[in-house]
Amino acid sequence: MDNGQIAAVFDQIADLLEFQAANPFRIRAYRNAARTIRDLPEPVAAIAADSGRKLTDIAGIGKDLADKVATLLRTGSLPMLDELLAEIPPSVLALLRIPGLGPKRAALLFRARNIATLDQLRAACESQQIRTLKGFGAKTEQAILAGIDLAVRAAQRIYWADAEPIACALVEHMRSARHVEQMEMAGSYRRRKDTVGDLDLLVVSERAADVMDCFGRFASVVEVLARGATKMSVRTAGGLQIDLRVVPAESFGAALQYFTGSQQHNVMLRAIARQRGLKINEWGVFRTRDDGSQEQIAGRTEQEVYAALELPCFPPELREARAEFEWAKAGPLPQLIQLDDIRGDLHAHTDASDGQATLAQMIDAARQRKLEYLAITDHSKRVTMAHGLGPARLRRQWATIDSLRKNRSDIRVLKGVECDILEQGGLDLPDEVLADADWVVASIHYGQNQSRARITQRILGAIENPHVSAIAHPTGRLINRRRPYEVDLEAVFAAARRHHKLLELNAHPSRLDLDDVACAAARQHGIPIVIGTDAHSTDGLDAMRYGVLQARRAGLTKEDVANTRTWDQVQRLLGRRRQPRQ
C-alpha cells in the first residue's frame, strides 16, 4: 500500500469513529495520522523497512498507529476497519456531506430511523418523520432536503484558477461598500491550494451591517445561509459558499491569520501559544494577567501575531502544518520562487498538433510575456486524436523554427517535442530524431490503467533514454476528473537523479502535476523541477503563474526550478554541454 491508500484507511476510520461518537481526540489522532502520512515526502513503507528508523519517529504516530500501519503494509487490510464497516454501512457516510448535518445527528438518524442512504433520508424528510426526532425540527427537515441536492455538488472543490475571477469580482464589488477600511481574501484561496471549497472574505469596518448588506447584493449570490453580528455566509448560483467576517482593526491580523488557516496549521500554532502561556484566537493574542484579566498583546497585523510567538510570518502557501514549523526553528524560511523568476517555458503546443495558435503566434505571445526561451513541444504521432507529429512533419517544423531563428534574436525558440511513452514501453520517435531536438519531454497518454510496475517501468525507460530531458505531468492526474495513475514515484525520483533528468510541474490548473507534496519530495531528492504551461493557445502561456503558486506550496525556491535559469544553464543542468544549433 502506498501513503495515499494508508491515509485513506485512517480517514475512513476517523469518519466511522465520528459516527460512533468516539472520543473526539482519538478521531483527531486518526485524521492527523492520515494527513501526516499523505504529506510524507517518502513512502511510509520505506521507513518501515529501514531497520535504522521507526514509524513512531513520525510526529503523531504512536505505538498503536505504527502497528496499524505495519499491518496495512503487510496484509493490505485492517481488522479494526473491517469491524467498523460491519457495524456501519459505508453509505451512511454520504449523510455527512449534507451541510449542517454532522456526525452526531447523522448517527441519530441511522440509529433511530435506520436511515443509511441519501434516498432514505429524502423520503423520511418528505413524509415529515424527521421533525419528531429530538434535536430536529421542521426547519432542519427543510434544510436537509435542500442539502441533499447540494451534497453531491458540494463535495467537489473548484479549481483555484476558477475561484480567482470570482474572488476578484467580489473584492471589486465590496470596494463599492462604504466604511470598508481593510479587506483581504483568506482561506485555502489565499493559501493558493490547487482547489478551493469556499471563499472567505475578511473586512475591517465599524459598520458591519452596511458591509453585510453590500455583501448580500454581490451579483451571483442566490441565498443567504447565515447572518450574525460579525459573520455572514452566502451561496452563489454556481453553488460556491462565500463567508464574510467583519472585524475591528485591532483584530485584523489575528483574523486574517485565523481564517487563512490551514486548520491544522492553526492547531499547531495554538499549541505553541499555549506552551508560552498565551492564548490565540481570531481576535488576537492574549496574555492572562495575575488578576485573571486578559491583555491583548498582538492582533493588528499577521506579522505581529506570529512575532508574538517568536515565529516568522509564514507565506500563506506554506501554512499546511507540514514542515514549516521545523523550517522556522532551523533558520530563515526558504525564499519562495516568484513568477518574475521564470525565464522560459519548456512545454507548449501549436496548431501542428492540438494547439490553437500557429508557431509564429506562440512565439509572438512568448515574446510579449518577456520569455527568454520557448520550447515548441507538439505531440508525437501516437497521440492521433491530437494530430501528433511523425518524424517527417516534426523535421519540417524544426526547419521552420531554424528559419525563424534567423530573424529573431530576442527570444530563443527551441526545437522540442512531447514524445509519447508507448503502452508497450519505449518512445514514439526513433532516437536519431530525438537526438536532433533541443528539448524532449516524454509523457504518458495511453495505457494509464496498467499496473504500477508496468507504468513505472515505462517511465524509467524514458528517463534512461539519453535524449529525453524531462518527464511531463508525471502522474497523469486530472483534478476532480481522473485519479493519478499508479506509479512508484520513489523509483522515478531515483532514476531522474541518476540520469540528470528533470520532472515537470505542469502548470495547467486542471493538472498541477506533480502536486505540491510530490514537488517537495522531488526537491528532497535534489531533482530540479521544470514548470511548464502545456499551453495549447497563446493565453495558455499565462498558466505559468498557477504552476509557480503550486511550486511555492511545495516550498520551492528559484534554485529548485530549472526554468528560472538561462537556457545554457538548463543544458548544463542536464549534463549537456553542446550549444543549440543556430
Next chain:
DNA sequence: GCCGTTTTCGGCCCGACTGTTTTCAGTCG
C-alpha cells in the same frame, strides 16, 4: 490515540451561528 523542561495521567485550539431550546448541543471553519 498521542504526548511529555507541568512526563505515564490528563490534557488535547477556539469562537460564531443556528435551531431548538429556555441554557445549550451541534456544526462549521
